[in-house]
Amino acid sequence: MSIEKLKDRYLLISKYNTAAALLQWDFETHMPKKAADKRADVIGEISTKAFELSVSDEIGELIKEAEKENLNEIEKAIIKVGKKEYEKFKKIPPELFKEFNIETAKAQSSWEEAKNKNDFNIFKPHLEKVVELTKKMADYLSYKENRYDALLDLYEPGLTTAELKKIINPLKKFLVDYLKKLDNGKKPISIMKGYFPVEKQKELSLKALKLMKYDFDAGRMDISMHPFTTTIGFNDVRITTRYNENDLNDSLYSTIHEGGHALYEQGIPEEFYGLPIGDGASMAIHESQSRFWENIIGRSLEFWKYFYNDLIEIFPEFKEYTPEDIFKAVNLVERSFIRTEADEVTYNLHIMLRFEIEEALINDNIEVKDLPEIWNKKMKEYLGIIPENDSEGVLQDVHWAHGSFGYFPSYMLGNLYSAQFYYKMKKDIPDLNTKISHGNLHPALIWLRENIHSKGKIYEPVELVKIVTGESLNPEYFINYIENKYNMVYEL
Amino acid sequence: MSIEKLKDRYLLISKYNTAAALLQWDFETHMPKKAADKRADVIGEISTKAFELSVSDEIGELIKEAEKENLNEIEKAIIKVGKKEYEKFKKIPPELFKEFNIETAKAQSSWEEAKNKNDFNIFKPHLEKVVELTKKMADYLSYKENRYDALLDLYEPGLTTAELKKIINPLKKFLVDYLKKLDNGKKPISIMKGYFPVEKQKELSLKALKLMKYDFDAGRMDISMHPFTTTIGFNDVRITTRYNENDLNDSLYSTIHEGGHALYEQGIPEEFYGLPIGDGASMAIHESQSRFWENIIGRSLEFWKYFYNDLIEIFPEFKEYTPEDIFKAVNLVERSFIRTEADEVTYNLHIMLRFEIEEALINDNIEVKDLPEIWNKKMKEYLGIIPENDSEGVLQDVHWAHGSFGYFPSYMLGNLYSAQFYYKMKKDIPDLNTKISHGNLHPALIWLRENIHSKGKIYEPVELVKIVTGESLNPEYFINYIENKYNMVYEL
Numbered sequence: 004m005s006i007e008k009l010k011d012r013y014l015l016i017s018k019y020n021t022a023a024a025l026l027q028w029d030f031e032t033h034m035p036k037k038a039a040d041k042r043a044d045v046i047g048e049i050s051t052k053a054f055e056l057s058v059s060d061e062i063g064e065l066i067k068e069a070e071k072e073n074l075n076e077i078e079k080a081i082i083k084v085g086k087k088e089y090e091k092f093k094k095i096p097p098e099l100f101k102e103f104n105i106e107t108a109k110a111q112s113s114w115e116e117a118k119n120k121n122d123f124n125i126f127k128p129h130l131e132k133v134v135e136l137t138k139k140m141a142d143y144l145s146y147k148e149n150r151y152d153a154l155l156d157l158y159e160p161g162l163t164t165a166e167l168k169k170i171i172n173p174l175k176k177f178l179v180d181y182l183k184k185l186d187n188g189k190k191p192i193s194i195m196k197g198y199f200p201v202e203k204q205k206e207l208s209l210k211a212l213k214l215m216k217y218d219f220d221a222g223r224m225d226i227s228m229h230p231f232t233t234t235i236g237f238n239d240v241r242i243t244t245r246y247n248e249n250d251l252n253d254s255l256y257s258t259i260h261e262g263g264h265a266l267y268e269q270g271i272p273e274e275f276y277g278l279p280i281g282d283g284a285s286m287a288i289h290e291s292q293s294r295f296w297e298n299i300i301g302r303s304l305e306f307w308k309y310f311y312n313d314l315i316e317i318f319p320e321f322k323e324y325t326p327e328d329i330f331k332a333v334n335l336v337e338r339s340f341i342r343t344e345a346d347e348v349t350y351n352l353h354i355m356l357r358f359e360i361e362e363a364l365i366n367d368n369i370e371v372k373d374l375p376e377i378w379n380k381k382m383k384e385y386l387g388i389i390p391e392n393d394s395e396g397v398l399q400d401v402h403w404a405h406g407s408f409g410y411f412p413s414y415m416l417g418n419l420y421s422a423q424f425y426y427k428m429k430k431d432i433p434d435l436n437t438k439i440s441h442g443n444l445h446p447a448l449i450w451l452r453e454n455i456h457s458k459g460k461i462y463e464p465v466e467l468v469k470i471v472t473g474e475s476l477n478p479e480y481f482i483n484y485i486e487n488k489y490n491m492v493y494e495l
Numbered sequence: 496m497s498i499e500k501l502k503d504r505y506l507l508i509s510k511y512n513t514a515a516a517l518l519q520w521d522f523e524t525h526m527p528k529k530a531a532d533k534r535a536d537v538i539g540e541i542s543t544k545a546f547e548l549s550v551s552d553e554i555g556e557l558i559k560e561a562e563k564e565n566l567n568e569i570e571k572a573i574i575k576v577g578k579k580e581y582e583k584f585k586k587i588p589p590e591l592f593k594e595f596n597i598e599t600a601k602a603q604s605s606w607e608e609a610k611n612k613n614d615f616n617i618f619k620p621h622l623e624k625v626v627e628l629t630k631k632m633a634d635y636l637s638y639k640e641n642r643y644d645a646l647l648d649l650y651e652p653g654l655t656t657a658e659l660k661k662i663i664n665p666l667k668k669f670l671v672d673y674l675k676k677l678d679n680g681k682k683p684i685s686i687m688k689g690y691f692p693v694e695k696q697k698e699l700s701l702k703a704l705k706l707m708k709y710d711f712d713a714g715r716m717d718i719s720m721h722p723f724t725t726t727i728g729f730n731d732v733r734i735t736t737r738y739n740e741n742d743l744n745d746s747l748y749s750t751i752h753e754g755g756h757a758l759y760e761q762g763i764p765e766e767f768y769g770l771p772i773g774d775g776a777s778m779a780i781h782e783s784q785s786r787f788w789e790n791i792i793g794r795s796l797e798f799w800k801y802f803y804n805d806l807i808e809i810f811p812e813f814k815e816y817t818p819e820d821i822f823k824a825v826n827l828v829e830r831s832f833i834r835t836e837a838d839e840v841t842y843n844l845h846i847m848l849r850f851e852i853e854e855a856l857i858n859d860n861i862e863v864k865d866l867p868e869i870w871n872k873k874m875k876e877y878l879g880i881i882p883e884n885d886s887e888g889v890l891q892d893v894h895w896a897h898g899s900f901g902y903f904p905s906y907m908l909g910n911l912y913s914a915q916f917y918y919k920m921k922k923d924i925p926d927l928n929t930k931i932s933h934g935n936l937h938p939a940l941i942w943l944r945e946n947i948h949s950k951g952k953i954y955e956p957v958e959l960v961k962i963v964t965g966e967s968l969n970p971e972y973f974i975n976y977i978e979n980k981y982n983m984v985y986e987l
Contacts, residue, residue, distance in 0.1 A: 018540040021533075022514040025521055033525075037713040038731035041513075041768075045728065048510040221529040236537065239530035276533075 005068035006078050010278060012062055013085070017277030019053035021236040028233050032225040032243060047104070054100075058092050077274070080461040085279035087160070094143045103136045107406045114404035121394045123375050126404070131371045133406045134364055141365060151362045154409030158286040159416060161463035164362060167412055170419070174478045175355055179385060181485065182338070182348060188493025191331035194324055201246045203317050208244055208258035210313045215296060216448055217242075217262050218269050230257040232264035232293075237276040240268040251318070252333060256297050263296030264289055266448060270456025284455070285464040286410065290417020291424060292451065298347050298418075299425050299484070300444060304330040304491070309442035334492045338386045340395040347418070348485060352385040354415040357400070361408045420468060422481035424455070427472045497560035498570050502770060504554055505577070509769030511545035513728040520725050524717040524735060539596070546592075550584050569772070572953040577771035579652070586635045595628045599898045606896035613886045615867050618896070623863045625898045626856055633857065643854045646901030650778040651908060653955040656854060659904055662911070663847055666970045670844050671877060673977065674830070677840065680985025683823035686816055693738045695809050700736055700750035702805045707788060708940055709734075709754050710761050722749040724756035724785075729768040732760040743810070744825060748789050755788030756781055758940060762948025776947070777956040778902065782909020783916060784943065790839050790910075791917050791976070792936060796822040796983070801934035826984045830878045832887040839910070840977060844877040846907040849892070853900045912960060914973035916947070919964045 026046045034042060056062070066086050074082065110129035117126035137154070144153035149164040156162070212224065220238075227243035234240050242261035247253040267283055275281035283289040300306050304327065311326040321329065336346045342353040360377060363369040369377060378397040379389045390396035402410055428450050429435050438446055454471045468476050489495075518538045526534060548554070558578050566574065602621035609618035629646070636645035641656040648654070704716065712730075719735035726732045734753035739745040759775055767773035775781040792798050796819065803818040813821065828838045834845040852869055855861040861869060870889040871881045882888035894902055920942050921927050930938055946963045960968050981987075 015540065018537045021537045022518060022541050025517055026514060029517055029521070033715065035711065035713050035715055035731055035733075037710075038728055041729050042731075045510045045513045048507065049514050218529075219527065221527050223525065223527055236530055237533050239527055239534075241527075 004072060005065050006072055006074060006081075009062070009065040009069050009085070010081070012056075012065060013081075013279065014277040016053050016056045017236070017281075019049055019056065021239075023049040023053060024233050024235045028225075028235060028241060031227040031229075031231070043108075054092075058089065062089055063093065077280070077461075080280050081278050084460055088279060091144060091157075094145070095140060096143070099136065099139060099143070103133075103140065103406060106132050106136055107404065110404040110406070111401065114398065114401060118394050118398045121392045121398070123393045123398060126398065127371055130374075130403060133403065134371060134408075137406050137408050138365060138367075149362075149366065151365045151409065154365065155412065156409075158410050158413050159464060160285060161465040162416075167358070170476065170478050171355055171358070171415075174351060174419075174482065175385070177482050178348065178352055178485075181489070182336070182352075182386075184495065185336050185348065185489060185493050188489075188495045191335050191492060192328070193335060194321075194328060194332045195251045196249060197251070197320070199248060199251050199318065201248060204246050204248075204251065204254045207251075207314065207317050208254050210317075211255060211259050211301070211310070212242075212262050214310070214442060214444055215259070215262050215266060216445060217265055221269055222265055224258070230261050232261045232268065234268045237273060238269075240265045256301060256333075259301040260293045260297040263293035266296070266451070267292040267456055270452045271459045272457055275459040280459045280461050282460040284458070284460055284462060284467050286413035287416035287420060288455065288464050288467065290413050291420035292417075292455070294417050295421040295425065295447075295451070299421055300439065300447065302330070302333050302347070303436075303439065303488075305436045305439040307333075308440040331492050334488070336489065336493075338388050340382070340388065340390045341399055342414075348489060349386060351415045351418060354411050356381040356385055357402075357411040358415070361403070361411065365408055416464075416476070419476060419478050419481045420464070422484040423468065423472050423477060424451075425484065426480045427454075496564060497557050498564055498566060498573075501554070501557040501561050501577070502573070504548075504557060505573075505771065506769040508545050508548045509728070509773075511541055511548065513731075515541045515545060516725050516727045520717075520727060520733060523719040523721075523723070535600075546584075550581065554581055555585065569766070569953075572772050573770050576952055580771060583636060583649075586637070587632060588635070591628065591631060591635070595625075595632065595898060598624050598628055599896065602896040602898070603893065606890065606893060610886050610890045613884045613890070615885045615890060618890065619863055622866075622895060625895065626863060626900075629898050629900050630857060630859075641854075641858065643857045643901065646857065647904065648901075650902050650905050651956060652777060653957040654908075659850070662968065662970050663850070663907075666843060666911075666974065667847055667877070669974050670840065670977075673981070674828070674840060674844075674878075676987065677828050677981065677985050680981075680987045683827050683984060684820070685827060686813075686820060686824045687743045688741060689743070689812070691740055691743050691810065693740060696738050696740075696743065696746045699743075699806065699809050700746050702809075703747060703751050703793070703802070704734075704754050706802070706934060706936055707751070707754050707758060708937060709757055713761055714757055716750070722753050724753045724760065726760045729765060730761075732757045748793060748825075751793040752785045752789040755785035758788070758943070759784040759948050762944045763951045764949055767951040772951045772953050774952040776950070776952050776954060776959050778905035779908035779912060780947065780956050780959065782905050783912035784909075784947070786909050787913040787917065787939075787943070791913055792931065792939065794822070794825050794839070795928075795931065795980075797928045797932035799825075800932040823984050826980070828981065828985075830880050832874070832880065832882045833891055840981060841878060843907045843910060846903050848873040848877055849894075849903040850907075853895070853903065857900055908956075908968070911968060911970050911973045912956070914976040915960065915964050915969060916943075917976065918972045919946075 023046060026042065026049060030039070030042050030046065062085075066082060066089060069078075070082055070086075106129070110126070110133045113129040114126050117123060138150065141150045141153040144156070146152040146156075151164045155164060155167065209224070212219075222240045222242065225241065225243045226245060228245065230242070230244050232240065232242045242258070242265050244254050244258045244261065267289060271281055271283075283292075307326040307330045311321075311329065314329070315321050324332075334346065336348045338349060339345060342350070342357075345353050356378070359381065360369070360374065364371065364374075375393050375397045382396065383389050402408075428447065431450060432438070432446050435446060438444075455467070458467065462470060465475070468474075515538055518534065518541060522531070522534050522538065554577075558574060558581060561570075562574055562578075598621070602618070602625045605621040606618050609615060630642065633642045633645040636648070638644040638648075643656045647656060647659065701716070704711075714732045714734065717733065717735045718737060720737065722734070722736050724732065724734045734750070734757050736746050736750040736753065759781060763773055763775075775784075799818040799822045803813075803821065806821070807813050816824075826838065828840045830841060831837060834842070834849075837845050848870070851873065852861070852866065856863065867885050867889045874888065875881050894900075920939060923942060924930070924938050927938060930936075947959070950959065954962060957967070960966075
């Protein structure tokens, strides 16, 4: 049976992916510093090997033969997803891939330097090169209406730029207006700053992960500069966090966020492992899981009604506050410069700004040299503030240096999906919030496992959201969620 | 130039070796337990890939072409070592290799079970299979006089079984007699047992490693069940240790031992990295380094004269003892069953017993079924004691399950080399012991770097010991070292 041979082939590739993921994880968590130089080459070699195997003629042949066989539903999904990916990446000439990898590596170094020295000009020529190569890639990948569609499809399969714009427009209007409305509300007091020893923060983070039922026998938590989740292999989904001794939010919410990603990966069925369907449905669906746990659960009043006791056990200084105080404090809204530090209300505006810039760049409507100016103009328009320097502005994110154009919308879409899923979850579990306030988060996890995790990558996100919630992605759920929550936080 | 292409090819292989080494390190130190099953397959795949590349026709062709080129001394050494290894492994049919890997994996599981259940019969059929395959391997590898020569050469290139026996015979006689002599000496009091919290033991171990000048920017220390050293890549030489809360010797001397291996690897020149010469000269030379630091330095009176202050800073309870007391306590000699716990005097007897058994097995002079009986008979003869069960006897070591016949002598040879190197080192550095007693171990490291580490695998051990000490391996140095030291310890 070709389908069996094909599966074996995918499992072989997954072994190289395991090696590459572990090499990368180690690079960011444990590797001695002098080993960095040579390590990058090793990761490159092993990743390239995995990529070559995945676009080999052999895979193509096996897909073609297996298609003719009598397949069950799971197998049909393997072929559907596998074929789409194979055909997509097969279209890109290997030399272009190689050049892209070399240039993005250079761009990343120059971005680091530019950010440190606060000098966009250092990054500019490299970014121009990356944009040029990305456009070439998009042309090879092909698209109907908008060159950006080809890139968006890499991260959010099935979604077009036109559809995305239709989602963004009402949302942008709402957020800009609502932000102004909050100015008239009662701003929560900031109580999460102070001195919090790392060991105690770690204890708190681990308590949160245990409450979420993250499986520590199939994962672990380490420290890295930027928190991330990585699936090394089946039953091996690791997260990282970071500690800021002066800010309790940073590690706790990084941990819960990554824990959300990890629960998704830990919930993908064993029989999907290593196969094209053995992954999250998309970057945005993945982000919906992390944001669900981080924001919808972790920043809810119900969560703090329960978790308050864990908090004061470890940090008794919080006894002077109520669970409500903490709930409000962790939901402070601020017009700020840095996306990764943004709250739920402003976060999507940061994303819209990036999306609009990158979509225009890819379609030759603006030029790289004009980016700092455009960035600042949009910051003024959406958030009412202008960064003092490019390091806090256009240089803040690594994504463009990586050539990851089309990725940013995933963050926003994740927020929207999470609110829509939450609405349906509450319908299915009427006493969900009561349960959360008693520290019982399990019904939420079971619902996610059943409706989302167990489906792996079988469905494109557009289909999945319809299957799960009965309708297409609708930003109204997010808008309602924000209004309900922040009217409470700001006592409006 | 073919030599350049050949070097590139070796560097490519080294990348797969890095991946495999990291996967294995992670397996033993950090991996979540549920991931074990799938991980073994990944390690198998990546290691096999590295092996296939190393015996590929392409390597053979490049060696043949490069040999004709105008090479410098280093390049000649690369060819010499590379060619020997290529030809050796090329002789073994790939199917035999595969079968060997499968059967040794099975043998290892059965060994674990047999050891746990104290039942040699569980292991017996698997060991018989492994012995049969090992004999086939040896026949493919070829030899002149003794089938065991082919296996010995895998670990100690250039040494024959006949030569080894010539070394063993006088040494065995000395050790058996000397052990009886010690019975009339003054046995040191045991003071290294008690309660020692892990964190404090770790602090002590790290102090020892720092004193040795182990480079923590090019390595790290973790915990594993069995301590080991692994070279993940250039500037990435990691060690592991283990902690026994009731025994201070275990972690401290495991750490120093592995630190000795690691100093060797950290001292191999960068330009050798990834090439056939970028390795230790042999297993025994490697062991000479670990044993030098563990025993000759770490168990010396001079070391304790200095390290005593570090010890009592961390464990003040040792203030009631003198450095001399500790020196004696860490050199307690005991007739015991377990090789890995054996002292310097009895250790080599444990090895001789194993060597004699495996040499006889490989040459069909004894049968697997008779192993427990022969083991116990030899234990009685050499050490005067008989284990109560096979778990403490013939089943104690994993080596035979791995099919690592020919490896055991390395441990003994390492002890002998270390004493011979030490003799020469003292001649070259007359005030060596004074320096050690002041905590200055650096002259010893510099000497090892210059004479041994910097030479990588350019020379076979037989040549190396002549170059370094001016004569062939001579057990008299070890005999003198033992007599001098233990006459002092036992006040003879």
